[in-house]
Amino acid sequence: MSPLLRAEAVSELERAVGADVAELAAPVDWYHTQELIAGVETPGMFDLRPLVDRYGIPEDLSGLRVLEIGTFEGFWAFELERRGADVTALDIDQLQHLDWPPRARPPEDGIRGDGFRLVKELRKSNVRRVGISVYDATRERIGETYDLVFCGMVLIHLRDPMLALERMAALCHGRLILCEEYSRRLDLIPGGGGAEFRGCSPWMTWWRPNRRTWLQMVEVAGFENPREIDRFKAPFTSGKSGVRSVVIHADHPASGLFERHR
Numbered sequence: 001m002s003p004l005l006r007a008e009a010v011s012e013l014e015r016a017v018g019a020d021v022a023e024l025a026a027p028v029d030w031y032h033t034q035e036l037i038a039g040v041e042t043p044g045m046f047d048l049r050p051l052v053d054r055y056g057i058p059e060d061l062s063g064l065r066v067l068e069i070g071t072f073e074g075f076w077a078f079e080l081e082r083r084g085a086d087v088t089a090l091d092i093d094q095l096q097h098l099d100w101p102p103r104a105r106p107p108e109d110g111i112r113g114d115g116f117r118l119v120k121e122l123r124k125s126n127v128r129r130v131g132i133s134v135y136d137a138t139r140e141r142i143g144e145t146y147d148l149v150f151c152g153m154v155l156i157h158l159r160d161p162m163l164a165l166e167r168m169a170a171l172c173h174g175r176l177i178l179c180e181e182y183s184r185r186l187d188l189i190p191g192g193g194g195a196e197f198r199g200c201s202p203w204m205t206w207w208r209p210n211r212r213t214w215l216q217m218v219e220v221a222g223f224e225n226p227r228e229i230d231r232f233k234a235p236f237t238s239g240k241s242g243v244r245s246v247v248i249h250a251d252h253p254a255s256g257l258f259e260r261h262r
């Protein structure tokens with residue numbers, strides 16, 4: 001299946017909201033399936049809508065400030081906003097800023113965030129998008145801390161997931177919700193931890209830790225009481241298999257810890 005909008009969907013969009021928007025939507029390579037307007041959905045690589053309840057997100061987030069890391073086209077940011085949160089969504093602005101394994105790095109660059117901007121516009125959303133890498137998301141750069149930090153499927157794509165987790169811990173005074181791919185193979189070793197090195201995979205992933213190791217990583221980064229909430233296989237919309245995913249929650253770090261480690 002192509003991740004681009006089909007011609008009929010572009011025409012539908014053009015009829016509903018005008019040619020400009022349709023032109024903007026047509027070239028976007030969609031990751032998330034979400035509704036652009038009634039009857040027009042993006043042909044994402046993943047349709048996470050049936051899995052939303054598995055993440056354990058509180059239904060009412062009104063009055064809370066939420067940071068979403070690695071928003072792509074904003075599926076989770078808009079869901080968190082729908083629940084009443086004041087949402088900041090963070091992602092990189094350029095293709096070259098992804099943590100490519102050197103051999104996989106494409107020669108060209110490209111702008112990221114067009115899909116997000118388009119969906120935001122169509123939804124009349126107030127989510128703010130901050131275009132920086134999570135590595136650079138220090139308390140000084142971001143300027144505030146959040147009641148909830150939400151991060152889905154980002155750490156497996158990073159060479160240094162521990163630094164990213166440490167950044168998140170410093171920005172969180174409430175709860176972390178993390179969802180990542182896990183290694184079922186390494187889970188089979190009783191009591192064992194570890195991570196598969198995935199730098200050679202075609203998916204631009206670096207690591208696939210098992211569930212026990214994800215929990216340890218979250219704790220070592222400074223969060224407290226990391227716990228598994230659920231696990232499932234997120235299917236590709238193409239129909240071929242899926243990604244084994246674990247949802248982890250953890251609580252705000254002990255006060256003072258980050259001042260010492262910054």
Ligand SMILES: C[S@@+](CC[C@H](N)C(=O)[O-])C[C@H]1O[C@@H](n2cnc3c(N)ncnc32)[C@H](O)[C@@H]1O
Pocket residue numbers: 031048069070071072073075076090091092097098099112132133134135151152153154157158
């Ligand atoms: C696999 S997608 C996950 C999208 C979404 N978070 C979800 O759970 O469905 C990974 C996202 O992380 C972003 N990302 C990758 N490296 C990043 C970095 N260093 N800082 C911030 N975002 C990053 C990518 O641009 C992409 O939007």
